[in-house]
Amino acid sequence: MCSVHACLNDRRCVSFRLMGDAAVQLEVLGSGELSDGMIAFADHLAELLAAEFVRAMKEESDAGGGVCEVLERESA
Amino acid sequence: MSAVEEPITLKEVQLRLGVRQHVLIHLCEKGVVEPDFADTSGRGKRRQFSQRNLFEFGVALVLRRFELPILTVGLVVRMLRSFERALGRVAPGFDLFGVLLRGQLALELVLYEGDLLVLVAKGGSFKRGLLLAARIGDALRGGAALPRVAKLEELPATYDGCLHVDLSRIARNVLSSRLSE
Numbered sequence: 001m002c003s004v005h006a007c008l009n010d011r012r013c014v015s016f017r018l019m020g021d022a023a024v025q026l027e028v029l030g031s032g033e034l035s036d037g038m039i040a041f042a043d044h045l046a047e048l049l050a051a052e053f054v055r056a057m058k059e060e061s062d063a064g065g066g067v068c069e070v071l072e073r074e075s076a
Numbered sequence: 077m078s079a080v081e082e083p084i085t086l087k088e089v090q091l092r093l094g095v096r097q098h099v100l101i102h103l104c105e106k107g108v109v110e111p112d113f114a115d116t117s118g119r120g121k122r123r124q125f126s127q128r129n130l131f132e133f134g135v136a137l138v139l140r141r142f143e144l145p146i147l148t149v150g151l152v153v154r155m156l157r158s159f160e161r162a163l164g165r166v167a168p169g170f171d172l173f174g175v176l177l178r179g180q181l182a183l184e185l186v187l188y189e190g191d192l193l194v195l196v197a198k199g200g201s202f203k204r205g206l207l208l209a210a211r212i213g214d215a216l217r218g219g220a221a222l223p224r225v226a227k228l229e230e231l232p233a234t235y236d237g238c239l240h241v242d243l244s245r246i247a248r249n250v251l252s253s254r255l256s257e
Contacts, residue, residue: 032106032146034154041215042151045223046158049195049208052225053159054166056197056206 083113083124093133093250099140100133108136108150110157127251131173132157134250138241147216148190155193156185156243176247183243188235190216194228207231 034042090097103109104123112126125133132153139149160172175181184196191213197206207228214221232238 032150034107034147034150035218037218037220038147038151038215039154041212041221041223042154043158045210045212045225046155047162048223048225049155049159049210050162050166052208052227053163053195053197053206056202056227057167060200060202 081126084126084130086123086125089125089130089133092130093137095137099137103133103136103140103149106146106150108146108153109133127173128157128160130250131247134246135241135243138246139239142239144190144239145216148187148212151212151216152185152187152193159195173247173251176244177251179244181244185241185243186231187239187241188232189237192232194231196231 084092086097086100089100093100100109101123104111109125109129109132111123112129113124114122135156136149136153139152140146163170163172172183176183179199181200181202182196182198184198186194186196188194191211193210193212195206195208197208207230209226209228210223211221212223215223
């Protein structure tokens, strides 16, 4: 007697479990798609980078124009 | 990108970038590039892309030339996509691609040993360049990592290997390209 369970974990890992006398768990890892966790990580990282980027541009602007002039012109 | 933008077909992307369609489709199917205008969700629907998508293809193709895992490519492209959008929110109206195309800012990515990612901004008033670094290795391994960004004074001097990606050059090459006859 044997049953098979398949499970998709976080869009990234497919687990097959054969339950019975000889329980086996097989995993097919790495579909290649980003998991929800990785997407959240990338988005959060991008927010942090953008905030630092704009902060640095404004600091440079206070110290004497340049890139922030571009920012101001683009934003106008 | 411009407010009113004509969608670009897969065929046009193929002609502009000089790669086979199956390579582009693979990047779409893996979620590396998400078409801004339309995606296939059934028979008869076509993918249509934006200028931003073209840039994403350009970056992804450069990274794939080094046989980087598709996950790493996907993470980097996703981060760049979100970065451009986040810049638009933090500084409304700021056109990152326009600035890159006009040469007003040079932007590069350096990936050290598949882990430390450094965003380098040069030009304009960035006299010494802006170096923003974050570790992405844990996230790529599926760990529950929280991103942390550090401002570096200089690029790391001690490392086994690194990959340097010139985002400005890719933007110029890809976004100013014309359809091949």
